[in-house]
Amino acid sequence: MSPGETKRWVGESLPRKEENRLLRGRGKFADDVKLRDMLYLRFIRSPYAHAKILSIDVSAAEALPGVICTLTGAEIAPQTQPFIEIGPEPFAKIKDYPLAVSRARYQGEPVAAVVATSPAIADDAAELVPVEYDSLDPVVDGEQALQDKSLLHEEAGTNRVWNGVFEYGDVDRAFKDAAYIVNIDRLHFHRFSSTPLENNVIIAEWDPKDERISYSCNNSFPSFAIQFLAAHLNVHIDRIRVETSDIGGSFGIKITSYPQMAVCALASKKAGGRPVKWVETRSEHMTSSAHGNERTFRDTRVALDKDGVITAITSRHIDDCGAYPRYEPLGCVIWSQVFPGVYRFQNARIDFTQTVTSKCPVGPNRGYSRMQHLWFLERVVDLCAHELGIAPDEMRLRNYIRPEEFPYTTPNGCVYDSGNYPKMLQVAKDLIGWEEWKKKQAVARKEGRLFGMGIGTTLDSGTNNFGQSQIVNPGLPYSGNSQGANCKLDIYGEVVVAVGSCPQGQGHETTAAQVVADVLNIHPDLVTVRTGFDTERNVHTGFSGTYASQFAVSGLSAVHGAAQKLKAEMKRLAAFALQTSEDDLEFGVGAQGPEVRASGNGKSINYWGLANLVNANTAALPPELYELTLNCRYIWRAPFKVPDRQKKYGNLTLTYASQLHIAIVEVDRETFIPRILDYVAVDDCGTMINPSIVEGQVYGATAHGIGAALMENCVYDPVGNMLTSTFSDYTPITAVNMPALKYGHIETPSPHSYSGAKGMGEGGAAPIHTISAALQDALFSSGIVIEDSFNNADSLFRAMVSKEIVQAGKLVRVERRV
Amino acid sequence: MPEAVQNIPIQLKVNGKLHSLNVEPRLLLVEMLREHLDLTGTHVGCDTTYCGACTVLMNGATVKSCTMFAVQADGADLLTVEGLEREGQLHPIQKAFADSYGLQCGYCTPGLMLATHQLLSRNRQPDDKVIRKAIAGNTCRCTGYQNVIKAIQLAARNMDRV
Numbered sequence: 001m002s003p004g005e006t007k008r009w010v011g012e013s014l015p016r017k018e019e020n021r022l023l024r025g026r027g028k029f030a031d032d033v034k035l036r037d038m039l040y041l042r043f044i045r046s047p048y049a050h051a052k053i054l055s056i057d058v059s060a061a062e063a064l065p066g067v068i069c070t071l072t073g074a075e076i077a078p079q080t081q082p083f084i085e086i087g088p089e090p091f092a093k094i095k096d097y098p099l100a101v102s103r104a105r106y107q108g109e110p111v112a113a114v115v116a117t118s119p120a121i122a123d124d125a126a127e128l129v130p131v132e133y134d135s136l137d138p139v140v141d142g143e144q145a146l147q148d149k150s151l152l153h154e155e156a157g158t159n160r161v162w163n164g165v166f167e168y169g170d171v172d173r174a175f176k177d178a179a180y181i182v183n184i185d186r187l188h189f190h191r192f193s194s195t196p197l198e199n200n201v202i203i204a205e206w207d208p209k210d211e212r213i214s215y216s217c218n219n220s221f222p223s224f225a226i227q228f229l230a231a232h233l234n235v236h237i238d239r240i241r242v243e244t245s246d247i248g249g250s251f252g253i254k255i256t257s258y259p260q261m262a263v264c265a266l267a268s269k270k271a272g273g274r275p276v277k278w279v280e281t282r283s284e285h286m287t288s289s290a291h292g293n294e295r296t297f298r299d300t301r302v303a304l305d306k307d308g309v310i311t312a313i314t315s316r317h318i319d320d321c322g323a324y325p326r327y328e329p330l331g332c333v334i335w336s337q338v339f340p341g342v343y344r345f346q347n348a349r350i351d352f353t354q355t356v357t358s359k360c361p362v363g364p365n366r367g368y369s370r371m372q373h374l375w376f377l378e379r380v381v382d383l384c385a386h387e388l389g390i391a392p393d394e395m396r397l398r399n400y401i402r403p404e405e406f407p408y409t410t411p412n413g414c415v416y417d418s419g420n421y422p423k424m425l426q427v428a429k430d431l432i433g434w435e436e437w438k439k440k441q442a443v444a445r446k447e448g449r450l451f452g453m454g455i456g457t458t459l460d461s462g463t464n465n466f467g468q469s470q471i472v473n474p475g476l477p478y479s480g481n482s483q484g485a486n487c488k489l490d491i492y493g494e495v496v497v498a499v500g501s502c503p504q505g506q507g508h509e510t511t512a513a514q515v516v517a518d519v520l521n522i523h524p525d526l527v528t529v530r531t532g533f534d535t536e537r538n539v540h541t542g543f544s545g546t547y548a549s550q551f552a553v554s555g556l557s558a559v560h561g562a563a564q565k566l567k568a569e570m571k572r573l574a575a576f577a578l579q580t581s582e583d584d585l586e587f588g589v590g591a592q593g594p595e596v597r598a599s600g601n602g603k604s605i606n607y608w609g610l611a612n613l614v615n616a617n618t619a620a621l622p623p624e625l626y627e628l629t630l631n632c633r634y635i636w637r638a639p640f641k642v643p644d645r646q647k648k649y650g651n652l653t654l655t656y657a658s659q660l661h662i663a664i665v666e667v668d669r670e671t672f673i674p675r676i677l678d679y680v681a682v683d684d685c686g687t688m689i690n691p692s693i694v695e696g697q698v699y700g701a702t703a704h705g706i707g708a709a710l711m712e713n714c715v716y717d718p719v720g721n722m723l724t725s726t727f728s729d730y731t732p733i734t735a736v737n738m739p740a741l742k743y744g745h746i747e748t749p750s751p752h753s754y755s756g757a758k759g760m761g762e763g764g765a766a767p768i769h770t771i772s773a774a775l776q777d778a779l780f781s782s783g784i785v786i787e788d789s790f791n792n793a794d795s796l797f798r799a800m801v802s803k804e805i806v807q808a809g810k811l812v813r814v815e816r817r818v
Numbered sequence: 819m820p821e822a823v824q825n826i827p828i829q830l831k832v833n834g835k836l837h838s839l840n841v842e843p844r845l846l847l848v849e850m851l852r853e854h855l856d857l858t859g860t861h862v863g864c865d866t867t868y869c870g871a872c873t874v875l876m877n878g879a880t881v882k883s884c885t886m887f888a889v890q891a892d893g894a895d896l897l898t899v900e901g902l903e904r905e906g907q908l909h910p911i912q913k914a915f916a917d918s919y920g921l922q923c924g925y926c927t928p929g930l931m932l933a934t935h936q937l938l939s940r941n942r943q944p945d946d947k948v949i950r951k952a953i954a955g956n957t958c959r960c961t962g963y964q965n966v967i968k969a970i971q972l973a974a975r976n977m978d979r980v
Contacts (some may be wrong), residue, residue, distance in 0.1 A: 009969050015916060015917070016916075016919070016931060018924065019915070019916040019921065019924075021926060022921060022924030022933075023899075023902070023908065023912040023915055023924070023927065024840075024857020024859070024899070024903055024908075024912070024920070025857070025858070025860070025898065025900045025901075025902075025928050026859065026898035026900075026926050027824050027859075027925075029858070029861070029925065031852075031862070032852075032858040042953055061851075088878060119849075120842065120844065120845075122830045158849045158927075167855075179843055187850055194959065195921070195959060196923075196959055197861075197863040197869060197925045197926050197958070197959045198861065198863065198871075198925045198959060199862075199863075246924065246925075247922070247923060248861070248863075248923045248924070248926075249922075249923045249959045249960055251923060252863070269901035278959030279862075281865055282864045282865045282866065284864070423974055504922075504923050505920075505921075505922030505924065506922070588830070588867075607844055693919070694858065695852060695919070695965075696919050696960070696961060697922075699961055699962035699963075699964040699965065700959070700960045700962045701962075702962050703959075703962030703963065704959070726864070726865075726866050726868070727863075727864040727869055727957070728866055728868050731921070732868075732869070732959065734947075734953075734955075734957060734963075735950040735951075735953045735956070735958075735963040735966070735967070736950045736951060736954045738950075738963050738964075740946065740964070741962065741964050742966075743964075783891055798912030
């Protein structure tokens with residue numbers, strides 16, 4: 001904090017400003033927006049995972065009364081550019097259009113659209129569009145895709161999107177000196193989605209009069225979307241306005257809705273500028289919005305010393321990004337933000353490959369790319385512990401980065417700002433009663449019960465250095481990170497804040513008000529924070545949006561900077577008005593509302609008075625103060641350098657929140673249903689801006705992880721049919737499946753943010769690691785290796801009973817040299 | 819080509835107000851609430867009765883308005899989230915959700931509060947297990963249900979005092 005600021009509101013569990021409208025049913029979600037002459041769009045989608053499109057007949061649909069127009073890929077391709085590809089050659093050659101042009105590459109890919117005067121007519125019309133296909137061989141598995149037997153994008157000549165080797169330290173030496181080498185043949189992180197409850201919604205209006213495109217939608221990274229859309233639609237980026245209001249969850253899934261945004265704009269243009277609304281159905285969402293990345297880990301070798309300390313890891317990782325890379329191949333480097341996880345090993349070689357498959361494209365789902373890697377590391381540590389007969393908690397303590405080592409530089413140059421993993425472990429053990437559970441476990445095992453205790457330690461790295469994109473493609477023009485905010489006194493002196501985020505329940509209106517209230521020494525109720533995102537507020541930068549655990553750092557640093565700028569202007573103005581020096585001024589609230597007062601002469605001027613001088617009573621203002629606007633825009637920039645592209649070395653993230661979870665799990669011997677008996681989540685996100693909001697984020701991320709570990713799996717059959725395209729099939733976790741959570745936290749303030757806060761919210765998928773570990777503990781003596789991140793009763797039954805999986809015991813092999 | 823169908827006249831009470839409408843037989847109840855009556859607090863999440871974002875009370879019992887036709891509500895008395903407050907004052911259930919941080923994005927919250935309304939009208943002292951069962955048909959993707967359950971417990975206590 002700067003001198004003179006009183007820290008009062010930051011750190012308080014202030015009730016959220018958002019509740020008043022949301023609880024009354026007066027939130028404004030995208031589907032609540034109605035515009036005059038609005039039209040409704042429906043997509044026609046490919047039933048095949050991979051097929052040539054032979055013909056599309058829109059004539060019957062167009063003849064239906066109430067249908068305004070139709071669109072096909074063949075029609076829009078000549079009017080547009082293919083979307084920007086982030087990756088390098090040869091994948092930069094692929095042509096990604098928002099409607100399939102001549103080939104469909106996943107089940108659910110849009111191939112045509114109809115636009116009608118009502119949703120029901122649009123539904124009817126969509127039924128009247130026959131499409132003739134010639135099916136092709138699908139590529140359903142990421143590893144098989146590498147064989148290039150069936151090519152998804154012929155122009156690229158391969159299904160391999162990206163490959164790179166991340167090597168640090170002296171791997172060969174470490175293996176030569178190892179006391180133990182543990183070989184793990186295959187681990188697999190499954191495909192799931194955090195499925196926000198509100199589906200994607202887009203309203204687009206392409207006004208022919210001034211060639212402007214206006215969006216009202218729930219995209220969660222509008223700055224990214226407009227960069228893709230401007231290039232695709234051949235329009236000046238300033239001509240695209242994106243507004244969001246309340247958003248019913250995103251979890252990263254709504255980042256990649258720009259293809260649908262493009263179709264809606266093109267449809268509006270064709271319809272003469274009438275607004276076009278598209279409301280995604282849940283099945284559309286499940287088959288074609290975005291899924292999380294699926295990843296397979298092959299040929300893992302782990303070197304350990306005689307005490308079970310890991311000295312080196314080598315492995316081959318194959319990431320499956322679905323049919324189009326879109327946000328990818330950024331995930332091919334983003335995992336390396338947490339390269340060693342929470343562990344001290346210095347030597348490692350990871351050969352990382354990404355492939356396309358004929359499945360739904362992936363998007364940056366909560367925990368994006370890091371959780372897959374962190375799960376892998378947790379499985380490695382956990383399996384080594386079991387194989388070497390070291391207690392899982394002891395194994396972690398021997399390998400954790402030590403509290404005194406922070407700030408800690410990882411082998412690949414990332415700087416972990418702060419943390420204390422042993423302390424978190426102790427807090428978690430105390431909260432759950434670890435020793436008591438150990439005793440219960442011993443009794444249960446004597447009774448023949450399958451009873452496991454698992455620990456998961458994970459990281460939530462926040463505020464990316466976009467310079468890491470240059471590691472996947474040296475030609476990319478991105479580095480660092482930034483966010484914008486504006487803080488002003490309006491004409492009557494109201495304090496109004498705008499920030500370039502688009503929150504989805506994270507309480508940004510509340511926490512931004514807390515920050516400004518502290519700077520101006522007023523109550524947060526006196527601070528109005530604009531809802532949602534709007535390009536026309538002029539507070540966005542190239543990185544604005546809400547994603548990647550960063551608002552507490554990037555967003556609130558921008559708000560803080562803007563508020564300080566405003567305060568400095570208010571001081572200059574008040575010093576003139578009160579005929580005193582700036583040093584003599586105090587900020588507070590008086591009889592006339594919020595004010596600035598002179599401690600010397602006792603005079604004061606309220607915010608209306610200040611705003612009036614600048615806006616409406618300007619003849620009273622001396623020319624030397626003309627530069628004051630009381631309308632202060634501030635751009636916060638993260639202190640990053642461009643990483644070394646060849647060595648893949650540099651600081652990739654500003655803050656590292658950490659989570660440590662413990663689960664007690666029992667697998668029923670008859671039904672194989674895994675049941676959570678007790679669960680604790682301990683969080684460290686540095687200084688908390690609003691502890692209750694933090695706690696809520698921890699619970700939510702925990703539910704996503706438990707759901708993903710036990711219930712939620714995007715299942716495709718061998719020909720690429722998606723089998724979990726409704727909630728009844730996908731089964732998002734419900735209240736009866738959630739255990740009551742125990743919660744604890746520690747605070748290791750970040751030296752890298754002004755407030756000591758770290759970005760948080762993604763949660764690092766701690767429950768997936770934790771439940772895998774608990775199941776491993778329950779089933780190790782039965783010869784079962786937990787090789788998949790998804791474990792429901794069915795998969796545990798297969799593991800326990802079926803022959804093929806009994807061989808999975810050979811998945812792990814230990815070489816002992818001592 | 820779909821055949822032309824006759825609209826059907828219906829009459830129903832929503833949040834105490836009587837409405838007479840002429841609706842397509844295929845119009846869903848949730849569409850009628852949102853599009854015809856402009857009551858957009860009731861949401862759609864899954865289209866298939868799983869998630870409960872569309873939950874409203876019909877004659878005092880919860881129904882999922884995404885899987886009912888508007889014509890099936892002919893003659894019914896409906897309560898939606900907009901009908902919970904009284905003269906601008908939050909209902910004890912709404913207040914409990916606010917005080918317990920029982921919501922984040924707020925998309926599922928109207929449905930959850932109406933499910934809570936039904937639960938507490940039948941059982942003023944529900945335990946944890948009863949509460950979880952009562953909201954099993956209401957999916958929330960933000961809160962992990964932890965603070966929702968706290969909110970429902972608090973609402974039960976608050977309503978006891980009323």
